[in-house]
Amino acid sequence: MKFQPVIGLEVHTQLKTGSKIFCGCSTTFGSEPNSQTCPVCLGLPGALPVLNKKVVEFAIKAGLATNCIIAHHSVFARKNYFYPDLPKGYQISQLEEPICRKGWLDIQLEGQEAKRIGITRIHMEEDAGKLVHGDVPGLDDGSGVDLNRACTPLLEVVSEPDLRSSDEAVAYLKRLHRIVTWLGICDGNMEEGSFRCDANISVMPVGSDTLGTRAEIKNVNSFKFVKQAIDYEIQRQIALIEDGGSVVQETRLFDPNSGTTRSMRSKEEAHDYRYFPDPDLVPLVIDADWVQHAHKELPELPEHRRQRFITELGLPEYDAEVLTASRGVADYFEECVAFHHNAKAVSNWLMSEVTRALNDSGAAIDACPVIPSQLAELIKMIDKGAISGKIAKTVFEEMWKNGGEPQAIVEKRGLAQVSDSGAIEAIIDEVIAANMAQVEEFRGGKEKVLGFFVGLVMKASRGKANPALVNELLLAKLKVQ
Amino acid sequence: MDIFELTIHQLHNELKTGAVSSLEATKAMLARIESVEPHVGSFITLTPESALAEAEAADRRIASGEAHVLTGIPLALKDIFLTEGIRTTCGSRILHNFVPPYSATSWERLRDCGCVLLGKLNQDEFAMGSSNESSAFGVTRNPWDTTRIPGGSSGGSAAAIAARQATATLGTDTGGSIRQPASHCGCVGLKPTYGRVSRYGVIAYASSLDQVGPITRDVTDCAIMLGAVAGYDPRDSTSVRTPVPDYTAALTGDVKGLKIGLPKEYFITGLDRDVQESMARAIETYGRLGAEFVEISLPHTDYAVATYYLIATAEASSNLARYDGVRFGHRSPQAEGLIDMMTKSRSEGFGAEVKRRIMLGTYALSSGYYDAYYVKAQKVRTLIMGDFTRAFENVDVILTPVAPTPAFKIGEKTNDPLQMYLSDIFTIPVNLAGTCAMSVPAGFSALGLPIGLQLIGRPFGEETILRAGHAFEQATEWHTRKAEI
Numbered sequence: 010m011k012f013q014p015v016i017g018l019e020v021h022t023q024l025k026t027g028s029k030i031f032c033g034c035s036t037t038f039g040s041e042p043n044s045q046t047c048p049v050c051l052g053l054p055g056a057l058p059v060l061n062k063k064v065v066e067f068a069i070k071a072g073l074a075t076n077c078i079i080a081h082h083s084v085f086a087r088k089n090y091f092y093p094d095l096p097k098g099y100q101i102s103q104l105e106e107p108i109c110r111k112g113w114l115d116i117q118l119e120g121q122e123a124k125r126i127g128i129t130r131i132h133m134e135e136d137a138g139k140l141v142h143g144d145v146p147g148l149d150d151g152s153g154v155d156l157n158r159a160c161t162p163l164l165e166v167v168s169e170p171d172l173r174s175s176d177e178a179v180a181y182l183k184r185l186h187r188i189v190t191w192l193g194i195c196d197g198n199m200e201e202g203s204f205r206c207d208a209n210i211s212v213m214p215v216g217s218d219t220l221g222t223r224a225e226i227k228n229v230n231s232f233k234f235v236k237q238a239i240d241y242e243i244q245r246q247i248a249l250i251e252d253g254g255s256v257v258q259e260t261r262l263f264d265p266n267s268g269t270t271r272s273m274r275s276k277e278e279a280h281d282y283r284y285f286p287d288p289d290l291v292p293l294v295i296d297a298d299w300v301q302h303a304h305k306e307l308p309e310l311p312e313h314r315r316q317r318f319i320t321e322l323g324l325p326e327y328d329a330e331v332l333t334a335s336r337g338v339a340d341y342f343e344e345c346v347a348f349h350h351n352a353k354a355v356s357n358w359l360m361s362e363v364t365r366a367l368n369d370s371g372a373a374i375d376a377c378p379v380i381p382s383q384l385a386e387l388i389k390m391i392d393k394g395a396i397s398g399k400i401a402k403t404v405f406e407e408m409w410k411n412g413g414e415p416q417a418i419v420e421k422r423g424l425a426q427v428s429d430s431g432a433i434e435a436i437i438d439e440v441i442a443a444n445m446a447q448v449e450e451f452r453g454g455k456e457k458v459l460g461f462f463v464g465l466v467m468k469a470s471r472g473k474a475n476p477a478l479v480n481e482l483l484l485a486k487l488k489v490q
Numbered sequence: 491m492d493i494f495e496l497t498i499h500q501l502h503n504e505l506k507t508g509a510v511s512s513l514e515a516t517k518a519m520l521a522r523i524e525s526v527e528p529h530v531g532s533f534i535t536l537t538p539e540s541a542l543a544e545a546e547a548a549d550r551r552i553a554s555g556e557a558h559v560l561t562g563i564p565l566a567l568k569d570i571f572l573t574e575g576i577r578t579t580c581g582s583r584i585l586h587n588f589v590p591p592y593s594a595t596s597w598e599r600l601r602d603c604g605c606v607l608l609g610k611l612n613q614d615e616f617a618m619g620s621s622n623e624s625s626a627f628g629v630t631r632n633p634w635d636t637t638r639i640p641g642g643s644s645g646g647s648a649a650a651i652a653a654r655q656a657t658a659t660l661g662t663d664t665g666g667s668i669r670q671p672a673s674h675c676g677c678v679g680l681k682p683t684y685g686r687v688s689r690y691g692v693i694a695y696a697s698s699l700d701q702v703g704p705i706t707r708d709v710t711d712c713a714i715m716l717g718a719v720a721g722y723d724p725r726d727s728t729s730v731r732t733p734v735p736d737y738t739a740a741l742t743g744d745v746k747g748l749k750i751g752l753p754k755e756y757f758i759t760g761l762d763r764d765v766q767e768s769m770a771r772a773i774e775t776y777g778r779l780g781a782e783f784v785e786i787s788l789p790h791t792d793y794a795v796a797t798y799y800l801i802a803t804a805e806a807s808s809n810l811a812r813y814d815g816v817r818f819g820h821r822s823p824q825a826e827g828l829i830d831m832m833t834k835s836r837s838e839g840f841g842a843e844v845k846r847r848i849m850l851g852t853y854a855l856s857s858g859y860y861d862a863y864y865v866k867a868q869k870v871r872t873l874i875m876g877d878f879t880r881a882f883e884n885v886d887v888i889l890t891p892v893a894p895t896p897a898f899k900i901g902e903k904t905n906d907p908l909q910m911y912l913s914d915i916f917t918i919p920v921n922l923a924g925t926c927a928m929s930v931p932a933g934f935s936a937l938g939l940p941i942g943l944q945l946i947g948r949p950f951g952e953e954t955i956l957r958a959g960h961a962f963e964q965a966t967e968w969h970t971r972k973a974e975i
Contacts, residue, residue, distance in 0.1 A: 048591065052812045052817070053590065053591070053592070053817075054578070054580070054585070054588070054590070054694075054813075055590070055690065055694065056690070056691075057690050057725060057728075058727070059724065059725060059727050087808050089808050091814060091832055093814070093816045093828055093832070096812060096816075096817060097811065098810075098812050098814060099811055152828075154816060154817070281856055283807075283808070283852065283855035283860075284855075285805075285808070285860070285864060288696075288698035288728075289694075289728065290728075291727055
């Protein structure tokens with residue numbers, strides 16, 4: 010029997026607001042434990058939550074960018090459970106009336122049609138703190154609670170069970186990751202847990218329309234792990250069924266070291282969260298003006314920009330896709346093009362030299378030491394024939410390392426392209442004189458040898474000779490007996 | 491008259507003229523507390539040292555001519571109000587060692603007026619009770635008869651007024667916890683409209699019902715206290731921006747043409763005879779003053795107590811989850827591991843009534859029962875609100891008894907929680923409706939126990955009930971009687 014996996018994802022994105030969702034404490038990561046706390050996020054008796062308006066704005070933006078309906082009326086609810094990192098004994102979240110509903114995102118796998126993935130809901134909630142064990146300064150032994158993260162704003166984005174493979178799941182996650190980072194509402198840092206995912210997975214016989222029993226996989230915090238966890242879980246469930254067993258509804262934990270999942274708690278052990286509307290917070294009413302205002306503040310979205318790069322700037326689809334991977338890259342690209350209207354050349358440079366340098370240094374595009382105007386100037390110099398593409402790479406390296414304008418570097422280091430035919434001819438003559446054997450080969454019909462001569466001439470000119478001119482002059486001289 | 495017997499407005503006049511200093515008043519009050527406290531048990535914590543320092547500061551402020559009417563007035567707070575640096579227990583063993591790092595907004599506002607804090611008052615544990623018997627710090631006795639309960643949950647706040655241990659006090663009212671003890675102790679007590687006073691820094695029992703209010707010797711004091719604590723607080727999302735009027739200006743003494751509604755569901759057979767007679771006399775008094783009466787119906791009254799015990803306990807089960815021994819309060823010394831520590835700390839820290847309500851509320855919110863209990867209760871709550879909205883289309887004020895009987899004996903109802911719950915039958919609907927009401931002394935039983943009448947107003951209609959209560963007070967002498975203690 011063949012099986013069809015069915016996957017739905019719940020993604021928690023930590024919002025990049027300066028302060029927490031229900032109090033004024035800072036959300037900075039990695040501070041001294043419990044230094045960013047107050048009566049509200051410590052859950053002290055008598056403390057009351059007050060909603061951070063910025064969180065609502067971010068949620069509206071996320072909803073608009075994922076084609077959701079923004080609820081006019083939404084309600085915060087308490088999710089009750091005991092855990093030492095949850096100071097109030099409940100998490101303030103949303104259940105029956107979330108802020109966003111019924112959206113979608115399109116994904117596209119290579120060589121396949123685009124596929125629309127439904128988004129059931131997006132809701133706002135607070136994060137919990139965290140437990141720290143053992144090796145922590147000031148903590149002699151046992152465990153401690155750090156509540157700096159408590160009350161940090163999260164958006165939970167819940168997809169429909171529309172995904173059918175781990176590849177689709179990863180493609181969806183990447184799309185969502187791009188949107189929230191593009192909007193500037195989440196830093197997208199998966200290692201620090203700013204973007205984390207739980208996966209609901211079930212399998213059913215191909216052709217069936219009855220969903221199988223699902224397992225929820227927690228704690229998958231990289232695209233690679235999501236793929237691993239889903240693939241493992243699909244195989245586990247299929248093997249179980251084929252062996253005559255059945256899948257039990259449970260929560261499972263992914264172990265990145267072994268690439269496997271293991272049972273965390275069964276349905277019977279599942280919490281009864283006893284959700285009910287939080288009486289400390291009044292219902293959130295969002296009027297049309299507020300939505301409209303958020304709409305106006307939205308940046309041009311990645312999908313729209315990708316299309317525009319193809320139709321307006323004439324880029325190939327591949328380039329447009331790569332250049333809209335992040336808003337920073339797309340912005341950088343467009344700034345360059347504004348200075349020098351050769352979109353394809355800029356695209357090539359961005360996808361090769363710039364990307365390589367960024368990867369090597371681990372820097373993000375907004376921290377790129379070569380600013381767009383400088384890169385554009387460099388490409389312009391190639392296009393004008395002032396330097397060769399090869400020299401340009403040397404100049405780029407110099408710009409990256411020590412800064413400076415490309416023109417100044419070319420002048421200072423004497424890298425300008427030599428297009429003086431007299432000077433080049435002199436070099437050619439020397440090269441020919443020194444390699445008569447190869448000249449004979451060429452004249453005997455072995456035209457590949459031309460490349461050998463071009464290489465020698467370029468080397469002798471220290472790369473500065475105009476390659477087109479070198480070709481032309483060489484051919485002329487070699488052909489003349 | 492002794493200094494400790496004065497009202498706020500009387501003491502203010504003495505302070506203003508310099509006849510008495512706040513230091514003298516505070517010392518007199520502390521001496522009074524010392525002499526009667528063994529018989530009453532109003533306080534959980536006394537703060538004499540800081541009180542004397544605050545009194546001296548108040549005297550300097552009065553001398554500089556910048557005194558508020560409350561400057562230098564010695565008062566006390568129910569132990570549910572967080573007071574920075576001063577232990578706040580909420581009547582519970584689980585908070586026996588809790589010293590809060592911040593203060594409730596209502597206490598901050600009183601402190602800014604220059605009030606002197608004498609101490610923290612006894613109460614039912616987490617405000618759950620009608621008799622003050624559920625306190626982990628011993629019972630409070632009714633100053634009119636020390637074999638009887640003072641009412642609850644703000645029992646200490648009412649007993650301290652009746653025993654002249656504070657000039658005024660603050661309590662909280664979730665289902666009658668200000669009005670019922672005020673009635674049993676012969677004081678004035680007002681529960682404002684939900685949202686009128688900030689709940690920030692007040693330990694939550696049932697968040698959608700809790701409201702802060704004063705207990706005082708007379709209606710004028712009540713108006714002064716309410717004016718000081720009322721108003722929007724950005725730290726409480728449920729507090730409202732409705733402007734705060736000068737409540738004392740509403741005390742005109744004139745109730746001519748005031749339409750008073752008498753709900754037939756509240757004047758039931760089986761009502762205590764003394765209470766019945768007091769109500770009849772009160773209606774006569776209002777008639778003499780020119781008020782008009784309209785018989786009204788609040789048809790869903792019968793469902794109020796059941797509705798309350800679903801909503802209040804549901805909210806409480808969640809509100810009290812934070813008392814887990816992790817960050818503050820009682821932590822069980824013999825626990826092993828996290829879950830055991832939390833379980834044992836809660837088992838040891840909470841008293842029987844609190845546990846009962848946590849379990850009730852947890853049950854009402856449980857999967858499979860939520861719709862049948864919590865959701866249904868919310869629907870009935872809407873109907874009860876509707877009862878009041880319709881009634882107030884025809885009347886300005888609703889007059890009812892506060893409690894079906896005068897104060898009962900200590901221990902009389904402790905083994906019968908349902909009987910205990912029914913003692914709030916006339917006060918609970920007001921909390922569910924979210925509107926305002928006050929208790930005003932309206933007579934005494936044959937045994938000499940105080941009986942209060944309840945005046946219920948429209949939402950944010952505090953001025954009207956204060957005016958009606960004040961006019962009644964002017965026409966009667968009940969409030970001038972003093973418990974012999």
